[in-house]
Amino acid sequence: MENIFNLHQEELSEQGFTIVENIYTKDEVTQILKVIDNIDKSKATFRKSADLFAIRQFLKEVPATQSLIFNKNLTQLISQLFGQDFFVVKSIYFDKPETSNWYVPYHQDLTISVDKKVAIENFGPWTVKQNQFAVQPPIEILENIVTIRIHLDDTNENNGALRVIPKSHNQQIYRPEHIDWTKETETTCCVKQGGVMIMKPLILHSSSRTTNHQKRRVIHIEFSNIALPTALQWAEWMKVDVNQDIISTHK
Incomplete structure (x- = not known):
């Protein structure tokens, strides 16, 4: 098992x-979706089109x-791949419907969510x-x-699987208009239900x-394990105890 994590x-x-693959069973996925289906979808943090x-x-x-998402499989994965000092700094649920024409061009995730705007x-x-x-x-925060x-x-x-350019995360800020397709290759990341894709946000x-x-x-x-400057806080912060499956939050 350790070799697989490595x-x-x-x-x-x-x-x-x-x-x-196989971080969640079909029943666990069904339970997560059931909770989502039963929530009030009119809040300001929800976007619907x-x-x-x-x-x-x-x-x-x-x-x-929370307790459904952070099952033993996921907490073990976090512990083995990231270490025990990483915490959640952003979470988003995306539902791309069956008839969606939503297209997202090549980009890097270059921003973090914080509690306020300060210079x-x-x-x-x-x-x-x-x-x-x-x-x-x-850049050192983004790389982390x-x-x-x-x-x-x-x-x-x-149905909208991510396409990535492998190794592009190693080039720090890499503008899409500068992609050299004579050197770069594209990979489609197909993932089965209950599986996870783990990625560095700087990958195109x-x-x-x-x-x-x-x-x-x-x-x-x-996830990150870096504290922001004193004047700023992450907009979200959640510590996952990978040993006891206890989740603690502040904010």
């Missing part, structure tokens, strides 16, 4: 992503999912989405973040439109 850790470091339904600060807005050297530019502040931090994408549906090239990634009339529901959770 292989995933090496792949994440070298390629910028790795896929781990014909092409996308999204919940920002998902773990805080839908706390009943701090090397932090900027700033944006605001649904009353939530986001800022581009220094790791994202887990929990797949609640089978996801492939026909994109998502296509849905063509097979199948949903693509994903829970996106970002």
Whole structure:
């Protein structure tokens, strides 16, 4: 088992992503979706359109999912791949409907979510989405973040699976308009229901439109072990106790 974790850790470091299957059973996925289906979807942190339904600060807005998401498989994975000092700094639920034409071009995830806007050297530019502040931090903070994408549906090239450029996370800020397709290759990250994709946010990634009339529901959770400057706090903060399966939060 340790060798498997080592292989995933090496792949994440070298390629910028790795896929781990069977983190959740079909019944566990059903339980998570049942909780989501029963929530009040009218809150300000929820975004709903014909092409996308999204919940920002998902773990805080839908706390009943926390014990379901952080099962023993996931907490063991976090402990083995990241270490025991990493904590949640962002969580989003995405529902790409069966008829979605939502296309996302190649990009890197260059911002973090914070509690307020303050002038701090090397932090900027700033944006605001649904009353939530986001800022581009220094590169060492971005390089430290790791994202887990929990797949609640089978996801492939026909319903918006992520496409990535392997190893592009090693080039720090890599503008999409500068992609050299004579040197770069593209990989489609197909993940079965109950599996997870783990990625470095600096990897160039994109998502296509849905063509097979199948949903693509994903829970996106970002982790870090870096404290922000005193004047700032992460907009979300959740510590997962990988030994006792106890989740603690502040904010």
